[in-house]
Amino acid sequence: MTSAAPFPFARLSRRPDVEAPGLVAADAADRLILDESAGARAAAAPGEVAVIGDAYGALALAAAWEGGTGIRVHQDALLGERALARNAAALDLTDRVASLPLGREVVAKARVVLLRLPRSLDALEDVAALIAAHAQPDVVVFAGGRLKHMGLGMNEVLAQYFGQLDVTLARQKSRVLIARRPHDGHDPVPAQGDADGLALRAFGGAFAGARLDIGTRLLLAHLPGDPAGGTADDPLIDFACGTGAVAARLALSSPARRVYASDQSAAAVASARATAEANGVADRVEVTRDDLLGARADASASFIALNPPFHSGAAVTDRLAPRMFADAARVLRPGGELWCVWNSGLRYRGALERIVGPTRQVARDAKFTVTMSTRR
Template sequence: MTFSFDALRRSPDVEGPGLVAVDAADRLILDESADARAGTHPERIVVIGDTHGALTLGAADAGARGIRVHQDALSGERALGRNAEGVGLVGTFTRMPLSPELVRDAEVVLLRLPRSLDALADQAGLIAHYAAPGVRVFAGGRLKHMSRSMNEVLGRRFGVVEASLARQKSRVLRASDPREGADPVPARADVDGLVVCAFGGAFAGATIDIGTRLLLAHLPEQMPNHGVVIDFACGTGVVAAELARRHPELTVIASDQSAVAVASARATAEANGVGDRVQVVRDDLLATQPDGSAGLIALNPPFHSDAAVTSALAPRFFREAGRVLRPGGELWTVWNSPLNYRGALERTVGPTRQVARNAKFTVTVSVAR
């Protein structure tokens, strides 16, 4: 079977105009790393941050096998799996968490630059600590999402950091000569009595964003007598931890598709002494939750798919919440007021009323039909 980037798809991730499965940065990373990969043992190639499989499958098409891959988003993992089946490259890679074993003795690392400098710092520290002394890192992205600070972050862990020429509004940073590395450690802060823990790249970091603050201030005092309580798209697990603190009888499910969010939410729950009552799940939407099983869901829906801003994400979350809520169950949602999600909530969940509103955000409660 002939490999073609044109065959790659984003599914099951959201698809639509301007949302692509492969871009110029993926192609440039592969081109810049081609000679290094050709001279490397095929099982010492690592891919980090591959959005939908272009880097992994491009390397596999060139002959690499046993590629170790870490993708933060579960939807990205599933897209890679589907794309591998579509182009006949199943079995060429192994999925791994962001851990020492991912990068141990690696000689070539292909890295899609994250938006978060803290995430890049975690990744660079891990590579420098555990990869082979001669490791070469090819870290690329779109120019509009890159900054000189990325060079500085890599420069703290590598003696040599060079930039490629730009091509099609993309660039690759080449890093080598690893210095002292480190394992990722979550940032930690006490915010109004709640300890927030965040590994690099978790939404809002070790803070509580203003939308979540508004939601927390207006969640109901009484929890449902029937059905589970879910912190949907939980991020660092702030809502789940606070609900578990307020209601000692309650067990809360904290769900997110992001590996770094899940790790952060577990750390937040443990730091607040509620780790035994917050069940953290890495899930594609709420796929592991049965129909009609939840009495209450709290949601601060995302509006980014990778680096792209899109309004197509939130309605998917609303539909999934409507499926999982039992009749009469409640979806408490906070959203940026100009997005005007109330109509979508009415259609996909049920009758919706405004609970609170400030200069930027709106909190609504929708009752499932």
């Protein structure tokens, strides 16, 4: 049943993700996607609407509020998925939405897809190809974003998999691309790369793709040759693992040791598992999608490696790393080591000293610093 009241965007929360001035749960692009898709959604039957890339639930929950049922949703970030669940419960819409992995099930037989455009063209290609492969032939995709994050490359990617692409007028610095007539779809396949003796695999949207970013490269060059830990109860940990380059290196360098890798990004987790498989160490590398190291017990690890992100969605924030430092400190045993690489301009050493323990600089280049902090 459609609600007569307008959707209460102001009631949406980012929690459990970080909240701060300038970090919002919904924006003008969400509203424009919903407005442009209103007629198509009204004509869709239950189960024919899919949502991909919804930050904190604005798209899926507004569609449900307006009468949609059986709405399937994929969000790459676990915190976004959890925020959607919280917001759905607060609005009494839990039974109308379902979170699913990025695969056939989320778009199968969909006639309407609401898509927040990812910043990565590789991620957009994975999504576009998947929709073209499994949605209905008459599917209409409403793909929107903020103008500052959009480029003509997005049109080109969508044109590879859809025979018709229309562009809406801009509104409040946002725009929607409307794609129809899908063709030549396929399931996502990870990109392949090799760097410094590592085989790298990356699904679209995974940080740095199938190559080593310069921060990770510096960290890899200075990791200890014989770190403590590596047992089933005390694995070497690659925290915020991305494509799993550090996890694979740790496993290759320590053939008898166990490695645990964690990331909240679904694309990162799939990529890290593929990287471990490509390097022949999948039997010793466990990869988990998790918020921080939530699945790990207190004082249970001797060694953690971390390359902390500094983006929450498209927004730059310095609030992510201290939260990660605190959870690493929780999981480390007294005397355990946190090896961290960070952009030198962020000046994290003071936070590491305060949150984890005594910290020394291991290496520094023009952009990045590697530190080792000992859990006090």
